[in-house]
Amino acid sequence: MKVLRGTGFFPFIIKRILTSLLLIFGMTFISFCITQLVPGDPVAANLGNSAYSDPEIVAAFEKEFGLDQPVPVQYLRYIQNLSDGNLGISLSSKRPVIDDLREYFPATLEIALIAVVIAMVLGLILGTISAITRDRLPDQIIRVLSLTGVSMPTFWTALVFFYVFFFLLGWSPGSGRLDPGAEPPPQVTGMFTIDAIINGDFATFRQAFSYLLLPAIVLAIYALGVLTRFTRASVLEILGNDYVRTARAKGLPELTVIRRHVLRPALLAIITVAGVAFASLMAGSVLIENVFSWPGLGQYAYRAAVGLDLPGIMGVSMVVATVYITMNLIVDILYRVIDPQLRKAEQ
């Protein structure tokens, strides 16, 4: 393990990946413990009243899902299965959890990805404009708008947007991921837009995209508010740096000063927030999936929780934690790619 003792760019990445894996493993334990502490009987929650009163059915159910084993054994079994990519059988859907996740997770990932792209790009532009027109009209307008975006509850925005753009204006095709009865593209990533492109089916792409856009925009609004405000603050802070004064002292056009001297360091700060914003977008998606009947992780998590579906809940926690940890990993790596100084300091 010589590579681990190095302090260069690649040893750093390898170390970060290893710690990330360790974190995910630790997380399985914590979430397992929590589900054990939750009061409630999963058998009662999943069998009907009459089946529950039949001890034979109950025993068979417990045996099938390993519920008759002691708790530590249940956990060990879970870990063992996990290493085979087996997350167990969902108590509510009666299907392997991994299959459920394969279906529901990409749907959420798809809107979250589009939303974070919208929020990043617009947030960066609006925040920068806001900072450089500080206290003048454009800044004031952008500040009011971003404050509104941050303070509107996502669930409420979702209802209003759905009502206005679907019901009143008819611009959005409505709820779901595709027209009723339409055939989804062959699954590669599970994200319909991307799968449609891979399949060369642009009609389906357009359709999937039109369904996607409204929930993605609603999801983006909150993150957009946060990112705009954060960008404005970081750009203002960087504008006060000595090296920006040096750049201005060179008589460079203001646009060059902003682009070359201000945005690069600002990006570093913004990427950190965007990573967190992405994770919170996935959480926010849970709130709006109901409104748009979007068959994503949020709906699945809700059903698993109500059904005390232990494997289902564990699966969702795994995904959410993995997303969070992966985002942090990506942010850390991007940091070092963008900032050569930091990279040099590692060496």
Next chain:
Amino acid sequence: MTLLSVRNLTVTLMTASGPADAVRNLSFDIERGQILGIAGESGSGKTMTALSIMGLLPYKGKASGSINFDGEELVGFKPKDLRRVRGKDVAMIFQDPMTSLHPMLTIETQLTEHLRHHRKVSKGEARARALELLDTVKIPDPKTALKAHPSQFSGGMRQRIAIAMALACQPKLLIADEPTTALDVTVQAGILKLLDELRKSQNLSVIVITHDLGVLSALTNRLMIMYAGAEVESGPTSQVLTRPRHPYTQGLIDALPDSGANGKRLIAIEGMPPELGKFPTGCAFHTRCSFARSECKSGTPNKVDIDGIRRIFCTVDPFDTPAGVNR
């Protein structure tokens, strides 16, 4: 020949308690190839004077009066026209070389970006010029230095690079705001020597700002002492330092470490310089001046011309004796 002529310059800044004048009614000239020193305690408005020439005053800061540079009036100049002069004809280096260079850009980018913008030279020409500049400021191994980032250099080396940056477009005026304050004493002398060499070899006019009179004595032709945003004394450096006429200048010289005989204690000026917005009326120095009289507390201090080349602003003029200071 006069390169820069500043007349009645007043700089108004926005402070927490409203607008306040950080520079008050300041007038001075700089000839070509001359080095002017500006000295004064912290907060006396030295940096704001420099920034108003650059058109780089802080947010909501305003300059009024007149700044005539090489025939052009800079006060009230459009931002676009200011940018044409700035970096090309007037360049500035700042106090702290650890923060004034961009940490994420290579030395080459930082040395050449304004050259390429102002002089429209090709990338190759700009690089050749950058190598030449690094050589001028005595950076070893210029080729490697071009590819490096500022973090790879010491403070003294960074300040040399900052000077090279300032010289890139062959400016007529270089403003150095406390160029050595952040550096080790041993490094300071090298930087000052470099500035003097450049003045000679490039017929450069230089303004050196500092609160260290020792720095100025060897380097500058003329000296202006500021207090609370205004000039208190100015004249040829050697005369001002050996025979100061203003009580404040005398105080600064008494505070110099090597002014007295060995072992003599420093005599610091009592009290603190006033804060912006709270400058005393009349002669602003009257709250700390041991010669102050009642008439110092109102009106403006008298301007006293000395031999046509020096002046002080003091109503009392206590050192007006043939031998100068007499105690």
